[in-house]
Amino acid sequence: MQQFKVFKSSAGSGKTFTLVKEFLKLCLSQKEPFYFSRILAITFTNKASKEMKERLVKTLKLASRDDKNEEDSLAKAVREDLSMSREELREAASLTLRWLLHAYGDLSISTIDRFNLKVIRSFARDLKLPLNFEIEMQQVQLLERVINSMLSNIGHNPSVDKAILDYSRWKISEGKNWKIETDLLKSSKRLYDDNAQDLLNKIQQLTTNEYLELIQRLRTAIGNFESKLQQIAKQAIDLIEQPSLSYDDFHYKKAGAINFYYKIYNGDYDAGGARISAAIENESFVANKTNNQDLVEQITPELIRLYHEIKGVLEKDLEKYISWKHLSTQLPTQALMANIHSEIEELKKDEQLLNISDFNQQISKVVQTEPLPFIYERIGERYYHIMIDEFQDTSILQFQNLLPLLDESLANGNMSLIVGDAKQSIYRFRGGEVEQFSQMPNIQHKKFKEGFNPERLSSLIRNYHPQELNYNFRSSRKIIEFNNLFFDCLGENYPINDRNLEIFKSHKQEIPAHADDDGYVDLRIMEREEDGEKLHLNEMLSIIEELKGRGYAYEDMAVLCQSNKQIREAAEFLNEKNVPLLTSEALKVESSPKVEFLLSLMRLQLNSDDLASRLFIFDYLFEEAYLNGEKSELQMCFVSKSVKGFNILFNALDFEVSIDRKSNENLLQWFERQIRDFKLADEYDLYLQFFEEKVLEFQERNHGGTEEFLNFWEERSKDVNVDLLESGDAVQMLSIHKSKGLEFPIVIMPFLSGKVEPSRSNLWVDELPEPAEELELALLKGSNELLKSTFKDDFERELIKAEGDLLNMLYVAFTRAEKELYLISIPPTESKSQLSVPILLNDFKQKLEQLEGEHYCYGKPSTKVLEEEVRTLESDQINLKKYHSSSWNDKVNLSLEMRTQWTDNADEMDSRKYGSLLHEILARIYTIADIEPTLSAFWHAGRITEVEKNELLDQLSHIINSEELKAYFSQSVKIKNEATLITEDGELLRPDRLIFFPDRVVVLDYKSGAEKSEHVQQLENYAKEVAKISKQPVEAKLYYLQSREVKIVA
Incomplete structure (x- = not known):
């Protein structure tokens, strides 16, 4: 019997229901009440683990009751699959529940990181790890420490200095900011993906000096190529510009065929076109009316020869030249990345730290060489069954480490399973590899052939038992029909790659027989205007107000965006309109003018000549109408006064304040005094509340003063968000990635304009042209120009994956809604070189019933049946009108x-x-x-x-x-x-x-x-x-x- 179940679970098809059902079937079919401890369930998030545990316990409780009337649907499904009577199920569930509650720690439902930590703790000595190692959760902060240290130590390491200088010069030549911290941080993050161990080994094969020597050889090759073409083109230009001739003697003058040579001379190697092609084919460059026809015809054979010579050089070396240019600009970063990695490893060793990203690497060292019991039995458990959720987002390394467990389970005749949906693979940036699931069990990806034990993979093939979960129990009929239609027409008007079409081949979802004929999809195409974002925001607000008018509560609605930047813009807009919000990633405390005003006051304590702080203070007070008078005169006062003078100035303006910190005043007291003195607390302000919480956190954990706090804030401010609500009647705002696995009655999606952007796609290449063939690996920044380089195949594969990311993101977003879905987009641009959401929606909108203008719908909007509201004297929520601050x-x-x-x-x-x-x-x-x-x-x-x-x-x-x-x-x-x-x-x-x-x-x-x-x-x-x-x-x-x-x- 094939025991490796692979559930292909589409959106809303009851994935958690299926996982818990299979878990319970294993537990309740055995005589041992502690059999639950023999099952390892791996989830993608802590929230998923929590949900699965709660559902498991709840179902056991319901199945344990002696209720002859009602039966839980999940318990009923388990009973029917096991062919049990209700009494048999009740007895088995009661016994399992008792054991489970007494030995809850033996219930192994967790994220893979938590499981890996448990494993690593058990054999730290074998891996030569410190027994008291600490887990460093903030990888970014670790990188920032090392990068800042490296940049502050310029002058101590000549080779590193030169790499930094090279990279900064390139940024300046491209018209970009010369500072490199952000770029280095972004690039270095890639070194800590699950699949990055091989990358780390390969980029460190060269020393910084060797990298610099290679970069110099590349630049020499670039110079030789450009010089060679310039010399050939100059010969042609000399013929054209001889004293006896003028541009008028040539067909179309300088804009004609002869322009080819000038473009080549100036480094434009895309030169060509109909005019030069016609001139070469017809062997004629001469103008129709010229007195120098004979002289032009005399030089024509030489112009043709030089054309072919140029073409020969381009055909031979242009791809390599483009590759050299990209390598020469990116290798300084790679040299620095190698140095950063070495420094981080030293820092982790000194401080006895391990990153979560290290867990899989450490386990992999043992799993690939040792038998199963050594690593997994050490933690005192032997799992008979393995369950892996969200398998489409699992990294290659994670799968390699879990494969021995799957193999051992199947070898002993036990059932194991994975659950996933290739259409919902949206975590490629974290190392997720969708091919692991879409090609299961015959995985063709080259990395699988390199890093996997073939005997273990063959076990999956022998036991492969696929099962489709196609019914959508989440969404209403019209939303399911809309999504079926939308994804069914992929590739009809705009070409979609076969790899991605294959993933969406089985996208169609079945509608449960009992589903009502309801649901509504609303597509609004906004004009492309300068202030287009405001149009989207106003449209979003009008939809929310319309829904409120039809009886829906704020808590029924969710606004999904593609980026955190969009979430912040939408949240700030709705917050201003007094729409209650629930979000953890929208509003940045540092964006508050009041917070920046307080920080500017504090900066003046350290540096009374801080002009930027003085100007901000002035602008804030003037804009908020604290100051009356001529703006330029007042501004001059603020710029020229000393700190002491500032206090005098404030008092003269009827501010009885002192921005100096008193000797017996701590930071929090100082901030609160400024809040009261400048009357910042007249209205309740969430930004101030969360800012003061950070001040208090700093004060409790540190003993520093003004300068230390400002440094603390500089490091942490970007990560400090305003949590608007934790529950209650509020519109939920979150990114599409965060919405995965969730469902909402109403989904609103503004800013639907995402596209496949080559500049956002970075790729590792491992086949490099001479003189870089000694380098095994290089990281390149995405650009359409790579399609003309030796890396075109690599970049085309990357663009195909980016296209898949966009389609998967849309699938996740469009399948979150239960009742109504609102899409706000823009018309596509005339250029359709890259796939975009507007292109897909524009191609599809003809299938919808047109209402008016650029407004399309499918289905009919509904009115929510209002439940009787019971008003009580006590309320769980209090809307604060004032920010309370007191001495x-x-x-x-x-x-x-x-x-x-x-x-x-x-x-x-x-x-x-x-x-x-x-x-x-x-x-x-x-x-x-x-x-x-x-x-x-x-x-x-x-x-x-x-x-x-x-x-x-x-x-x-x-x-x-x-x-x-x-x-x-x-x-x-x-x-x-x-x-x-x-x-x-x-x-x-x-x-x-x-x-x-x-x-x-x-x-x-x-x-x-x-x-x-x-x-x-x-x-x-x-x-x-x-x-x-x-x-x-x-x-x-x-x-x-x-x-x-x-x-x-x-």
Whole structure:
């Protein structure tokens, strides 16, 4: 029996359902209740692991219940596959669940990184790793450390210095910024892909000096090629420009055939065209009307000979010349990358660090040479069954390391499985190789032939058992039909490579028989304009507002974008329009003008001559209307003042501030003081909140001052995002990559303009022309010019893969929606040299019903059936209107007798604080029995003295036992203290006490001091809001603590 199950799972086909079902079938078909520990399930993300575990436990719980009426669908599927009765399943599930809960640590469902770490910990000594090695999660930060160190040490290593200089000069010659840090970081990241070990070995085969010598040989070859062609072209130009002739003597003058020689002379090797071809074919360069026909005809044979000589050189060496040029510009980077890798390895050795990217490399060293038990039994487990999720995104090295486990499982007659979908392979940039899945089990990729044990691969072939999961249980009928139609017409109008068409050959999804005839797809083609992004944003907002009008909640909607930059633009726009958002990757704290204003103030402490900070401070204050007057005059004041002068200037402008840091003031206190002094907290600001959290994090972990914090912020600011919400009624915003595996009722996709971009595709090449043949590997930056080089086959393969990435990304995005899908795109450009989303949508839109203009739809929009909303007095969410910032003495609790020592107006402070304290105590008292424990708690906290405690006991007992209030502190009624009410405008109201009687509701509010008219108005507002949600009549009463009088308001 073939035991290697390969599930080809299309979007929405119940992949998690299938994985858990197969897991449970293995567990419940065995007599051992601990059999779950014999199964290893590998997932792609922590979220997927969590979801699978939760689904597993939930199904076991439901199957364990003695419920003869309802049966869980997953439990039913397991029971039917195992031909069990419900009682048999219940007994088996109950026993397995008990064992599972008692030995939950033996449940092996995890990401491959977590599993690998477990393995590596077990044989660290065998690999000669430090037993107490630390895991370095931030690979980028490690790279940044080494790159910054290398650049700061210029002058210490002449060969590295020269490589840096060479690369900087090339960037300047290309009109780019000469700084190389970003480019080096981007290139070096590729060294830590799972599939990069061979690359690392090969790029380090040359020393930095050897790289520089090779670069010089390439430049010599380039110079020789250019010089040779220039000399030949110069001979032709000398003939053309002899004194007896002029351009008028030649056909089409200088724009005619003779222009070929001038282009070649100037280094334009694409020269050619109809005119020179006709001249060569007809053996004629002469103009129709010329007095020098004989002289032109006399030089024509030589011009023809020189043409053929030039063509001969181009045909022989042009491909190599283009290759040399690309190599000479990129090899300085590669030399530096090799140096960076060496430095990182030294740093990791010194600090006893391991990267996650090292895990697979370390395991591979053993797996390829040792038998299975040595590496995997060391962790005390022997897995009978292996399950691998999202196999299309698994790297070659990961598969190599897991293959021995699969082979061992199948060799013992056990079932193992993989699940994947080649159409959803969107993580190639992380090392994912879709061919592993699309060509399974007869994988033709050359890397498999090089690095895999053929006997282990043959085991997969013998046991191969493919299964299709084609039904879409996620999306509505019209969305499934739309996607079937869209992907069915791939290649009809625009050529798609066969490799990618093969992946989408089986794209068509089946629609469940019970599916309703609903769903809606809306395609809007926006005009190409300068302010096109704004058009997309406004269109997105109008869709959201339209959906709200049809009864959908914000939480039903998701906005998917192709890049984090697009997410930030969309999030900032919607945030300004007060649309609640849920995202973790959109808003950068560093983009906040208020945050940058505070940082500029801080920078002035270090350098009072920091002109950029001075100008930013001025611009911020002027734009926010803090300053009145002539802009140029005010700007001159800000630029010319010293820090001390700044304080004087601020005070003159009615800012009672000091930007100097006081001796007893920590960083957080300084920032908070600036927030209050400059009135930055009048409105609630998420950016300020998250910024202050980072200030606090720095303060708790470090003991540095201003300069250290600014350095800390410089390193971390790019990674500090604003998490807008964690849950609740909010529009979700995420990248298409992050949306994989998720589903949403409504999906909106603005900015749909992605395309296959050669400049974004970098590739490693391993067949290099002389004089670079000694180099085994080189990294090149993508360019269409590579199609004319010796690397054209490599680059064509890369473009084919990039084309597949684009199609897969669209498939993932288009299949996230359950009910409605909105696509906002632009018309395609006239040039169709590279595949783009606008080209695909434009080719397809004829299949949709045209509504008006460039607006197309499929299906009909729906109205959501509104569920009855129950408004309660308590809410999980509070919308803050103001950013709260206060001085320490507003946060520290002082006993009443100490307050007179900390204020200039003791009598006023004593009266006001006493009333506030009494108010706070009453908020914790529900009945008379709560008085004593509440006062004791305040006394233990140092809030009141023993004398004050006794005084308050007498006063509170009198209040609560009074005839007017006694009933409101009874144990027989329901009471809510300081319950939060939210008005329709989003305002928060918090009455002191609500008392629910069977026949009425009483709103009671305490007041200290004298009676005021606003007290009545405030209580009337409370009563009005309570009346909206209460079926009983509402009464409202005020109680004045000093006079002990009750005032009936309603």
